[in-house]
Amino acid sequence: MTGPPARDEDAALVAGAGRFVDDLDPLPGTLVAAIVRSPHPHARLRSVDLSAARAHPGVVAVIGPDEVRAAVRPFPLSTSTPMPYLPAAVDVARYVGEPVAVVVASDRYVAEDAGELVEVDYEPLDVVVDTRTALEPAAVLLHPEAGTNVATDRSFSFGPVDAAFERAAHVVHGEYTFPRYSSVPMECYGVVAQWTDGADGPAVECWANFHGPFTMVPVAAGALGVPVSRFRLHVPADIGGSFGIKSGIYPYVVLMALASRHAGRPVRWTEDRVEHLLASSSGAGRAMGFSAAVSGDGVVEALRVDLVDDVGAYLRPPEPSTLYRCFGNITGAYDVPAVALRARAVVTNRAPTGLNRGFGGQQLYFGLERLMDAVAARTGLDVAEVRRRNLVRSFPHRTPTGGLYDSGDYRGALDLLLAKGGHDELRARQEAARAEGAYYGVGLALVVDPSGTNIGYVGLATPASERRPGRDKSGSTEIVRASVDLQGVVTVLLGSVPQGQGHATVARRVAADRLGLPVEQVRVVVDMDTASTPWTVTSGSYSSRFAPLVTSAVVAAVDRLAETVRAGASVLLGVSPEGLELADGSVRDPVSGRECAFRHAAGVVHWDPGALPAGAPARLATEGEFVPPEAVAATAEDRINSSLCYGFVAEMVGVRIDPDTLVVTLDRVATVHDAGTVLDPVLLEGQVLGALVHGLGGAAYEEFRYSPAGQPTSATFLDYLCPTSAETAFDLVSDHVVSPSPLTPLGAKGCGEGSSMSLPVAYANAVADALAPAGVVIDSLPLHGSVLHDLLM
Amino acid sequence: MKAAPFAYCRPDTVDEAADVLAAGDAKVLAGGQSLVPVLAMRLGRPGTLVDITRLPELDTVAVADGELHVGAAVRQRRVERSPEVAAVPLIGRAMPFVGHRELRSRGTVCGSLAHADPAAELPAVAACLGASVVVRGPRGERVVPAREWVTGAMTTALGPDELVTGVRFPVAADGEGFGFAEIARRHGDFALAGVAVRVRGDQAVLAAFGVSDRPVVRELTVTDPTEAGLRPVTEALAAEVVDTDGDAHGSRGYRARLLGVLAARELARAHREAHA
Secondary structure: EEEEEEEOOHHHHOOOOOOHHHOOOOOOOOEEEEEEEEOOEEEEEEEEHHHHHHHHHHHEEOHHHHHHHOOOOOOOOOOOOOOOOOOOOOOOOOOOOEEEEEEEEEHHHHHHHHOOEEEEEEOOOOOOOOOHHHHHHOOOOOOOOOOOOOOEEEEEOOHHHHHHHHHOEEEEEEEEEOOOOOOOOOOOOOOEEEEEEOEEEEEEEEEOOOOOOOOOOHHHHHHHOOHHHHEEEEEEOOOOOOHHHHHHHHHHHHHHHHHHHHHHHEEEEEEOHHHHHHHOOOOOOEEEEEEEEEOOOOEEEEEEEEEEEEEEOOOOOOOOOOHHOOOOOOOOOOOOOOOEEEEEEEOOOHHHHHHHOOOHHHHHHHHHHHHHHHHHHHOOOHHHHHHHHHHEOOEEEEEOOOOEEEOHHHHHHHHHHHHHOOHHHHHHHHHHHOOOOEEEEEEEEEEEEEEEEHHHHHHHHHHHHHHOOOOOOOOOEEEEEEEOOOOOOOOEEEEEOOOOOOHHHHHHHHHHHHOOOOHHHHHHHHHEEOOOOOOOOOOOOOOHHHHHHHHHHHHHHHHHHHHHHHHHHHHHOOOOOOEEEEEEEEOOOOOOEEEEHHHHHHHHHHHHHHHOOOOOOOOEEEHHHHHHOOOOOOOOOOOOEEEEEEEEEEEEEEEEEOOOOOOOEEEEEEEEOOOOOOHHHHHHHHHHHHHHHHHHHHHHHOOOEEOOOOOEOOOOOOOOOOOHHHHOOOEEEEOOOOOOOOOOOOOOOOOOOOOHHHHHHHHHHHHHHHHHHOOOOOOOOOOOHHHHHHHHH | OOOOOOOEEEOOOOOHHHHHOOOOEEEEEOOOOOOOOOOOHOOOOEEEEEOOOOOOHHHEEEEEOOOOEEEEOHHHHHEEEEOOHHOOOHHHHHHHHHHHHHHHHOOOHHHHHOOOOOOOHHHHHHHOOOOEEEEEEEEEEEEHHHHHHHHEEEOOOOOOOOOEEEEEEEEEOOOOOEEEEEOOOOOOOOOOEEEEEEEOOOEEEEEEOOOOOOOEEEEEEOOOOOOHHHHHHHHHHHHHHOOOOOOOOEEEEHHHHHHHHHHHHHHHHHHHOOOO
């Protein structure tokens, strides 16, 4: 290695000096918890006897259904369907791994020993595991009081859909399924929680590797009946990855707060890998149907989309957001004026789902981009040509569902992809392979990559007529605090809860650039403490918020500092503050060419504020906020601009399939991204590669499977297969086009998720293309030799 | 994911280790790459673990009397890197497929034999070559032919009161050729199907793994040594020996397909090597 590390964070991480939740011991005397979980996918709890566990030496407290029922309210849901969700089973366990009891003891070994003494009399119930089966009227019901397994069912129509289908030259239809998988963070969940009863009432203080607070802190506080002001969350500066998966931690925070209440001591719970794979979270599985009304020359005039998400046993917030996160970009990269959508979420006897890198995008684009290949096949057009004919061409572009694509150059990106990715070369390889009876395929995916979600989309799960006036939701405000100390060093406080992305590195450079300072004169402190760090109901690390939102708030905060520093400099330079320039660590008067050091200008503000011009700000500790423009609540017609920014990914995959063994080899991945202004090319490249590998996991390796009886069959790393470095040695071509967003001060858009949405379907399209001569239908993932063998039989 | 309570014992001699095992309810701890996860998930809960990794008598690799001797405390990685392994080329071919390098730096050759995963490489290599497993127990020492060693999935001829002390692989002779291949979902995973092959003249021995509850050994005469010529033979063989139910990683039919392909490829390769 030559030169300094690409990121400020790396030196500590590679030296083992990170500060992860398990490295912290914030409360001396903390006890350790283990969770007793249901081995049954669906069973009534006839009785739960905790007495033997409570009597075990070293055990301080054991809580079960009685304690949970008495103290915890069901989490507030975004639909009114009666499917109450608590952090543990109280009457019926509905998935394998659902918590039933918590043992608090002196250490984890003792807690697990005592956990074996918890006696639960289970009455097994019939199960429903399959998504489509769960929809049937006669299906086993998970929540009988709801009378259905359908947790939410909404239909939308925008534009002249029926007319387009009536006059269509071709109607192309496809049915697809998308599997459940995760991003498998290296660090599992970790919680330290303390319950205290004070003069003002109960309070909870917790440490968790949760990338929030966002809406989950109010949800958790609400379940415990504690005001948000007395629910204090600390997030460690280092989190070992999440990719959305750790948003499923909040029920455990509630459970551990309750355990602490009964133990009278703080409680730590560290999720182990078996627990994580069994019961933490995953992306939602989806069954879907897509239809396109297509003109004679291959133009898609309208879409009909039917989405059914399997959200597991409960509609755990923020589900059913997998259905709605991509609402504004449901027509993808294409200029389709009319779309009809039915969006359903069903409960099954599987673990609850939630955020996973790409959230909702990989599911959506699997259907849409498989469909575009079907449109190509029907019209006889090349898969690139049919896409080109339908691409959005001018920006800003308003989608029929309300999205506002802020900027882009989709055709330019596609052309760059085909040229730089060697499309003709790959097609030549295909021709050569086919000539000798071998399989080679080329797959494309063009996707819109939304970032900075508008929380208003959450409202869509409720019909417009039932949305209460004055209770609308919109936006995703970020607030950043920044200050200048006596020696002119700038500190930026980030509550952006990074999980390894390198936020501090980027924020430091953004602030330094903006203030004309060397990066050495800027430091970044990463700390989320809901009692002292500014936060909003949308604060957190998700939906690629950092680049579009957090850096914008950094700009706002340091711009305010700059204003104060200019005032200080005006005293030293004897000129008015207006027009003073900050550069090279100095404040310069462009007229006279005189300058003073930034730190001396700041020193005036600290030591001699009486000298400042009248009315000049003396504030060297301030906050800046960014309130995204164009992010407003859903309209009465259910249109919503569901994200602030819309980036673009054009991706091409070449696969070689051994005709004897059917082993699929990634021959090439070519990917062109448009994330607006590039803030840091190395970190962007890292995000692209990481998202590709996550996508590859879903495409070829990973799946949370269940037996027909509801037992998980991929609950260890022996069966749940993540791609490793050995699987990532593919030929990668990566490039960028830059269409700055007009809606963010730096022009930056998010970039952390794009290829996790596009690679799964690009891979599927490539495999389908390779096996086209064999007439094989590819409509699901993952795809590997055994699957292909069975399809070919 | 914490082990249930157990006693730990680290004997100074093999006799002492054998005595602890003879007392019952004990398991041998060597590399721990399979045993420790089993303990952590509480799928097994032996009363006592007998750690044999510090027994010098078991920590030897040597060629003697036409055999490569590998003691029970010897890590896979050490064998892989030892000069002696050149005497048994098939081990060198197979070893890169055994887990990952990190696992091989802990795991032992004899531990793999004792664990007897149906998809493990080393039991198949031992069976292919006609190796011998050396066992010590209350009734003294005995030697078990590798082809009789595995008696079912994760089950061997080892008694609960016995200790594997080593394994002996026959050294390769002039005019022998070898082949080894497997296909797994990812590099380092247990094989969906694999073969270890030895060819001498027109006589071949093939051990298939990942396709049944134990390595399946077949001897055959090679008439047409080309891959294409061998395929009908190996496909018929695969149809006969594959009796696993299969799983999501590899259906029974897919495993049979793989075995037919890999067996033909490796027999052809080994034949070329034997006749080079």
